[in-house]
Amino acid sequence: MTASWVLAVDTASPVVGAALRAPDGTSEHWSERVVRGADRRLVPAVAGLLAQADAAGAVIARLGVVVGPGAFTGLRVGVATVLGVATARGVPVVPLSSLRVRAAAAPGHAQVLALLDARKGRVYAGLFDTTGQTPVALADECDAPLAEVLPAAPFVAVGEGALVHADAIAAAGGRVLAGPASTAATAALLAACAPDGDALDAGDVALRYLRAPDAVPPGDLGRRIGDP
């Protein structure tokens, strides 16, 4: 584990958050449910945590940010905010899965199904074993209907998507666990624990949408009016 200060952000769900983790494992965190205008709340919160670190004479050695899956615009608000700090301070960034972060907050289970609501009747899902120090993926993260990602019982389900689909999860033999007080604080913990190779230059950080844009090229492009 890196014995240094870490600042992390998670904006994959409507509850956005930021956290500052000290080398001794204590953390300051902020989170808020924001339906619109997450950037108006997030950037001042991140600036406040930066100021707090600066006032303590701390040097932030690593940033963590949830890069997906999740709501597209929300993810970009968080990533752009972290990239700004990374560019200004020259600090590397650990990109994190929203699903792994949520699974990490439920340690000690052989099967943790992390879910985020993906709308259109689908979920973003990841299945993890959390009996070790950090979550181990048991399957690729995916964008799918809930029925396709439910594992054999017993399992626990976490994440905002689990709350949305609590009845179906219970019917499949799963148990829904409440989320952590701050997913950003969990993100900061995972960023602190990540091996050095996972910390990327800001220019190399990529979002993981798991879903392509809806755009489809129009069929009449390149055809002049009147042409058959």
Place this chain on the structure above:
Amino acid sequence: MYVLGIETSCDETAAAVVGPSPDGAGSVVLADVIHSQEVHAEYGGVVPELASRSHAEKVVVTTRAALARAGIERPDVVAATAGPGLLGAVLVGLCYGKSLSAGFGVPFVGVNHLEGHLLSPLLEPDAPAWPFLALVVSGGHTTLYLARALGDYEVLASTVDDAAGEAYDKVSRMLGEGYPGGPILDRMAVGGDPTARELPRPVVRDRDSRAPTLDWSFSGLKTAVRQWLEADRVVSGADVARCFQDAVVDVLVDRVLRAADATGVRALAVSGGVAANSALRARLLDLHEAGRLRVTLPPRSRCTDNGAMIAHAGRLHALAGHLDPLDLGARAQWTPGT
């Protein structure tokens, strides 16, 4: 004061650094880096989600390149476009710019994209003095302002439907040509016959008095092109491009001249992507040489969206003490000066 400007309101990811001119009286561009998104061509127009994704991929490398070219490690101020534009696209640059300012520990200015265009001719050696007429004409906007001072702008005319550049895109598509339509039709028009067909020069009338206003309408012109193509399947694309372009330039110049007569202001600054159009530039320069207008035309590279105009507008506002808090939000609609 050295200002880093970030622009992501549509399909250009841009960053620039603007600092003091050698005499200290004005501003000079030290670096201006633009990444133009080509992904939209196959869709025939900008796809907002693709634009946002591309901005998130390119904003760091673009910004670093601007800072490196300018030889600046830490700007004195960070400015970023806060609107108007595609909201998701604006948010990338705005969040990045705001957190850059927090990371550097320097002030932040949220810039109105249209004001950035409007003020960009002030970077030119033949910059207009206040007051001046400012024609901002692009794929998203067609507006004529009376600019009296920094932040004091009166809208004299605007389009009631399509922007001029949008009409170019749509006519290009009708002809089976590509996107963006402006430069394509501009090139095609060179060989076209201007007398092939008399296309309409639409007039927008006041609802009550029925008197002509200074506003524009391009949808009727676009419809006329469509009807022409439907009726005549062998007409040359060059002729269509030439007649369409002549009509667009005619109505743009007509309103500018009428506004100059009405206000008594003869200085005109032109900006926006359509300001790169060769026919519009030629017509305006003719009027300049004839003494009817005093025209400032930025180079073509400074007409389309760019970071320099955002850094420049941000610098002017910062020098005037106009700074913004980090809770400044993005605005899809925003009239300059409000």
